[in-house]
Amino acid sequence: MKILVTGGGGYVGSSLIPKLLTCGHEVTVLDLFLYGSDVLDKHPHLKCIAGDIRDEAILKKSLEAVDAVIHLACISNDPSFELNPTLGKEVNFDAFEPLVKLSKSAGVKRFIYASSSSVYGVKSERNVVETSELEPLTDYSKYKALCEKVLSTYQSKDFTTVTIRPATVCGYSRRQRLDVVVNILTNHAYHNRKIKIFGGDQLRPNIHIEDMTNLYVLLLDIEESKIAGKIFNAGGENLKVSEIAEIVKQKLGPNIELERTPTDDIRSYHICSEKLSRELGFTPSRGVLDAVSDLEKAFKEGLLPNALNDSKYFNVKLMNEVNLR
Numbered sequence: 001m002k003i004l005v006t007g008g009g010g011y012v013g014s015s016l017i018p019k020l021l022t023c024g025h026e027v028t029v030l031d032l033f034l035y036g037s038d039v040l041d042k043h044p045h046l047k048c049i050a051g052d053i054r055d056e057a058i059l060k061k062s063l064e065a066v067d068a069v070i071h072l073a074c075i076s077n078d079p080s081f082e083l084n085p086t087l088g089k090e091v092n093f094d095a096f097e098p099l100v101k102l103s104k105s106a107g108v109k110r111f112i113y114a115s116s117s118s119v120y121g122v123k124s125e126r127n128v129v130e131t132s133e134l135e136p137l138t139d140y141s142k143y144k145a146l147c148e149k150v151l152s153t154y155q156s157k158d159f160t161t162v163t164i165r166p167a168t169v170c171g172y173s174r175r176q177r178l179d180v181v182v183n184i185l186t187n188h189a190y191h192n193r194k195i196k197i198f199g200g201d202q203l204r205p206n207i208h209i210e211d212m213t214n215l216y217v218l219l220l221d222i223e224e225s226k227i228a229g230k231i232f233n234a235g236g237e238n239l240k241v242s243e244i245a246e247i248v249k250q251k252l253g254p255n256i257e258l259e260r261t262p263t264d265d266i267r268s269y270h271i272c273s274e275k276l277s278r279e280l281g282f283t284p285s286r287g288v289l290d291a292v293s294d295l296e297k298a299f300k301e302g303l304l305p306n307a308l309n310d311s312k313y314f315n316v317k318l319m320n321e322v323n324l325r
């Protein structure tokens with residue numbers, strides 16, 4: 001298949017692209033490469049287009065002869081969205097429908113959308129399923145939810161659409177994020193021998209990056225009737241932030257100090273991903289402990305230099321520096 005991955009130079013994308021190439025797909029990546037252009041190795045079946053998804057001419061060029069789109073490009077967390085809400089809306093919402101429309105008219109057969117489990121907001125129920133009410137707390141999450149609605153109107157026999165609501169991704173990737181919960185705690189534990197836990201009782205769903213990317217690979221091949229017009233949660237372990245810290249400590253050493261401080265970040269949710277295993281046969285095979293081990297190995301091998309300070313690991317810092325308009 002020929003696949004367009006928007007945002008293929010990001011945290012998830014830079015782990016996904018090598019897998020797609022190994023599977024024998026031809027891949028086009030459309031990305032601004034905000035976090036560096038050295039995150040994907042050259043490959044005869046990989047074409048990288050450095051461009052903006054808001055540019056329809058570039059979209060058209062990127063969509064030539066494409067069979068499937070995996071849409072990852074995004075201002076991808078709350079603080080970087082809030083730095084410039086106009087930009088955030090343009091990239092995360094305004095550019096979405098043109099991309100879907102152009103994909104459909106270009107003959108794309110399948111469109112896979114990375115939404116987020118943050119669309120649920122704060123929930124007291126134990127098992128948040130796909131039919132649970134969406135109560136997004138931030139504009140980042142609100143526009144993720146609105147894009148889901150837009151996408152659902154384009155579902156048709158010849159254009160299969162599917163929405164994934166991933167938990168927070170964790171683990172090592174070529175383009176590393178160290179601003180997501182498991183990765184933050186591991187980074188601090190490894191380099192400072194100390195973890196500051198803000199709150200601690202909030203529940204966070206997690207998914208290992210290997211599982212995340214394996215799921216996108218599966219979605220390209222799975223029969224249409226199983227996914228058409230559907231929405232799937234994608235999470236592995238649901239853990240309290242304090243439990244994640246304990247796992248990090250267990251892996252990195254008993255001398256790591258855990259310090260709890262109060263927080264006003266009340267996001268707390270627990271997602272149920274049974275639909276994914278029941279209907280698609282997909283069950284995550286890795287956990288938070290694996291992610292911590294992988295990151296520890298990457299730190300030891302010097303793959304993530306200046307991990308506490310280099311802006312490229314922290315979306316909000318980098319977005320602040322590049323001042324994208």
Ligand SMILES: NC(=O)c1ccc[n+]([C@@H]2O[C@H](COP(=O)([O-])OP(=O)(O)OC[C@H]3O[C@@H](n4cnc5c(N)ncnc54)[C@H](O)[C@@H]3O)[C@@H](O)[C@H]2O)c1
Nearest residue numbers: 007009010011012031032033034052053073074114168169
């Ligand atoms: N990482 C997570 O924990 C997580 C959880 C749930 C959902 N998601 C979603 O998965 C997707 C991928 O997340 P990620 O962690 O890889 O994010 P990321 O920030 O690492 O990657 C996003 C990529 O999009 C690119 N990009 C941003 N604006 C662009 C534009 N206007 N035109 C072209 N490219 C642009 C960036 O350069 C970057 O490479 C996002 O849509 C995100 O919302 C991620």
